[in-house]
Amino acid sequence: MDLRSYQWEVIGPALEGKNIIIWLPTGSGKTRAAVYVVMRHLEMTPNAKVAMLVNKVHLVQQHYSKEFQPFLEDKYKILTISGETEKPFFSQLVKKNDVLVCTAQILHNAIISESEEKHVKLADFTLLIIDECHHTHKDAVYNKVMQIYIEKKLKQDGNLPQILGLTASPGTGKASTFESAVDHILQICANLDTWKIMSTQTHIEDLEAKAKQPKKQYDLVPERAEDPFGNKLKELMRVIHEHLGETGFITTDFGTQMYEQKVVEMEKEGAVETNREKRTCAIHLRKYNDALFIHDTVRMKDAYEFLDDFYIKEKFLKNSNDPTDIFLCRLFYDNSDKLLELSEDKRYENPKLQRLEEILKDNIQCSSKFRGIIFTRTRQSTYSLHKWITGNAALKHLNIKTSALTGAGFSNQSKHMTQNEQHDVIEKFRQGFLNLLISTSVAEEGLDIPECNVVVRYSLMTNEISMVQARGRARAEDSCYSFLAKSGGKESRRELTNESLEDLMKRAIDSVQNMPEREYEAKIKELQLESLIHRQIKQQKQEEKKKFLPEDVRFDCRSCSAAVASGNDLCVVEESHHTNINQNFKIYYEVYTEPVELNKKMEDWVPGGNIRCRSCKLHWGMIIIYKGVTLPTISIKNFVLQTPEFRRPYKQWKDVPFLLNRFNYNKYCEEQLSDVEDG
Numbered sequence: 001m002d003l004r005s006y007q008w009e010v011i012g013p014a015l016e017g018k019n020i021i022i023w024l025p026t027g028s029g030k031t032r033a034a035v036y037v038v039m040r041h042l043e044m045t046p047n048a049k050v051a052m053l054v055n056k057v058h059l060v061q062q063h064y065s066k067e068f069q070p071f072l073e074d075k076y077k078i079l080t081i082s083g084e085t086e087k088p089f090f091s092q093l094v095k096k097n098d099v100l101v102c103t104a105q106i107l108h109n110a111i112i113s114e115s116e117e118k119h120v121k122l123a124d125f126t127l128l129i130i131d132e133c134h135h136t137h138k139d140a141v142y143n144k145v146m147q148i149y150i151e152k153k154l155k156q157d158g159n160l161p162q163i164l165g166l167t168a169s170p171g172t173g174k175a176s177t178f179e180s181a182v183d184h185i186l187q188i189c190a191n192l193d194t195w196k197i198m199s200t201q202t203h204i205e206d207l208e209a210k211a212k213q214p215k216k217q218y219d220l221v222p223e224r225a226e227d228p229f230g231n232k233l234k235e236l237m238r239v240i241h242e243h244l245g246e247t248g249f250i251t252t253d254f255g256t257q258m259y260e261q262k263v264v265e266m267e268k269e270g271a272v273e274t275n276r277e278k279r280t281c282a283i284h285l286r287k288y289n290d291a292l293f294i295h296d297t298v299r300m301k302d303a304y305e306f307l308d309d310f311y312i313k314e315k316f317l318k319n320s321n322d323p324t325d326i327f328l329c330r331l332f333y334d335n336s337d338k339l340l341e342l343s344e345d346k347r348y349e350n351p352k353l354q355r356l357e358e359i360l361k362d363n364i365q366c367s368s369k370f371r372g373i374i375f376t377r378t379r380q381s382t383y384s385l386h387k388w389i390t391g392n393a394a395l396k397h398l399n400i401k402t403s404a405l406t407g408a409g410f411s412n413q414s415k416h417m418t419q420n421e422q423h424d425v426i427e428k429f430r431q432g433f434l435n436l437l438i439s440t441s442v443a444e445e446g447l448d449i450p451e452c453n454v455v456v457r458y459s460l461m462t463n464e465i466s467m468v469q470a471r472g473r474a475r476a477e478d479s480c481y482s483f484l485a486k487s488g489g490k491e492s493r494r495e496l497t498n499e500s501l502e503d504l505m506k507r508a509i510d511s512v513q514n515m516p517e518r519e520y521e522a523k524i525k526e527l528q529l530e531s532l533i534h535r536q537i538k539q540q541k542q543e544e545k546k547k548f549l550p551e552d553v554r555f556d557c558r559s560c561s562a563a564v565a566s567g568n569d570l571c572v573v574e575e576s577h578h579t580n581i582n583q584n585f586k587i588y589y590e591v592y593t594e595p596v597e598l599n600k601k602m603e604d605w606v607p608g609g610n611i612r613c614r615s616c617k618l619h620w621g622m623i624i625i626y627k628g629v630t631l632p633t634i635s636i637k638n639f640v641l642q643t644p645e646f647r648r649p650y651k652q653w654k655d656v657p658f659l660l661n662r663f664n665y666n667k668y669c670e671e672q673l674s675d676v677e678d679g
Contacts, residue, residue: 010023010199011034014198015040018196019163019164020195022034022164022166023167026168027211031063038068038072049126050098051107052100052129053102053103053129060103068101077096078097079099079102091119111145126161130166132166132445133167149161154529163192168469169505171505172508182512191531199509199513212475214475216480218483219355221351229304230295233254240331271640276322276560279558284328294384296486297458298388299350300344302387304339304340304343307339315329352459352486353388355484356385361395365398373443374455374458375456375457375458385458402435403429404438405426405439407442441466444469445469449473455482457484459484461494463498464502545657546658550568552567553658556641558639558640559618564613565580566582569581571663572660573605573626573633577605578634579624588614591610592610593610604627619635620639629665636656641657
């Protein structure tokens with residue numbers, strides 16, 4: 001294995017068994033350096049066992065096929081496991097293999113599992129590699145694994161693996177001062193039990209030759225001189241507020257994240273107050289606000305189609321006689337023709353699109369082997385930009401072969417991509433069948449994407465880590481990194497702030513690297529003790545919140561407020577599925593889709609159809625067939641909980657104010673059989 005001089009420089013302490021973070025730019029070969037450390041570790045350490053942890057499923061196969069398989073498979077057994085390939089008898093498989101490449105969630109599940117077939121211990125491993133280790137903070141799964149490590153370390157509870165973290169940008173943790181940036185870097189080091197952050201000090205020229213920095217340009221465009229389409233959307237939003245008797249909302253708030261927060265809170269209040277009119281209007285206002293976001297980002301036509309699609313579904317799914325539903329649908333359809341007419345008026349089209357067209361023309365004409373990525377904020381804008389490019393007459397002769405690339409999680413806004421679809425798009429891009437990706441943040445870090453001639457950050461407002469990761473994709477000779485946004489807008493101000501934060505991060509890392517050894521060690525131990533105490537206090541508070549008996553908690557539909565379940569009807573299956581085992585629950589819901597396609601095989605269950613409230617048609621969750629038993633599982637965010645003291649909705653199951661029982665499969669089957677015999 002050939003390493004460059006800067007790679008040899010940063011791995012030195014890891015070869016001696018020390019815990020380090022390797023901080024190198026995107027594309028400089030951090031993973032290759034880590035694989036060399038693994039190879040030496042396996043050769044030199046008795047009973048060695050290595051785990052490479054990643055935070056995204058698709059990275060499991062990528063790291064295996066690109067790095068671990070070519071260099072290690074001849075001598076060592078390598079096991080790859082992700083959510084798609086999770087296998088029974090996990091603990092036995094770990095014992096039989098030398099290297100495990102898996103998502104951090106898989107390992108964490110195995111560590112906390114009580115099943116003998118699944119359970120593994122941290123002490124089973126001699127080396128843990130944590131990819132994109134800047135995510136080791138707060139409640140991220142990397143940090144959950146490392147919290148177990150730190151607790152065992154402080155208690156001196158057995159052997160622990162060596163830790164090797166990899167990152168291109170640890171970030172500043174929202175710091176606004178040098179001192180707080182240093183504190184953030186120290187906290188990351190404490191979370192990873194780091195001896196030192198390693199970066200290139202001596203072989204800088206070699207690193208710069210490998211990880212070239214692109215030319216950066218600010219492509220700032222003016223606002224629309226006139227905006228009749230946007231004004232019409234705001235007019236309809238004002239009508240909805242007037243219908244509710246609210247006149248305090250200022251038009252300039254519409255189309256902002258601040259306004260979005262207001263209507264999210266309004267929807268929550270409506271649910272708690274059982275005020276269906278308020279809650280429904282808030283949901284529709286948020287859709288109008290989303291349309292304003294789309295209008296500001298891509299075409300007026302895309303914003304119109306987004307709203308039109310929403311109201312078609314409202315009409316089809318609900319077919320409601322509720323006065324509020326009738327008023328809101330009539331308001332849109334009475335103004336639909338005018339909105340459509342305004343959306344097709346080219347005089348008021350988005351000036352950002354014209355500038356994007358110019359950027360693509362300039363860069364494609366300058367490169368015979370053009371490759372580019374456009375980063376945008378939402379899936380909706382990703383697909384809208386893709387439609388605009390493929391339908392743009394001025395770009396047709398440039399031989400642009402483009403595709404959208406989005407995350408694999410579910411979204412209310414647009415269709416999610418499966419892992420296989422993601423893999424196919426990236427493979428086509430790598431082989432040259434595609435030369436332009438339009439992507440959400442999924443392509444920013446980790447993915448093995450070829451060097452790009454141009455990277456455009458399109459109307460984005462993110463942090464300095466995202467900026468550094470996206471910029472690192474532009475690695476071709478004479479490549480260009482464009483920031484395209486509205487002149488004087490909050491996005492361009494944030495990008496300038498990110499540049500300052502990147503500089504602040506570098507100075508903070510340098511300060512931590514040069515701290516006296518004893519001072520650094522004392523600070524790391526202090527932070528680890530503080531984190532341990534903080535977790536214990538947090539756990540205690542969580543337990544104190546579980547103050548009600550399950551039978552004293554009622555579940556009401558978030559939309560129509562119908563009482564549909566009691567807390568003692570609920571059980572947890574496999575630590576993740578929350579099911580209602582009361583046979584009478586089927587009175588309140590209906591299955592309204594074919595079985596959900598997950599594109600992956602789960603160990604003990606398969607998906608059924610989605611379920612919704614039989615009365616108001618609100619989506620509640622989905623059916624799962626668990627070991628042959630059909631169970632309705634529900635999402636907590638679709639309900640309001642009534643307790644003896646208060647009434648409120650919850651975002652996460654872990655926060656509900658009562659203890660949930662674990663699902664007892666054998667007992668449930670016995671009761672089902674008994675009911676059949678009695679019947």
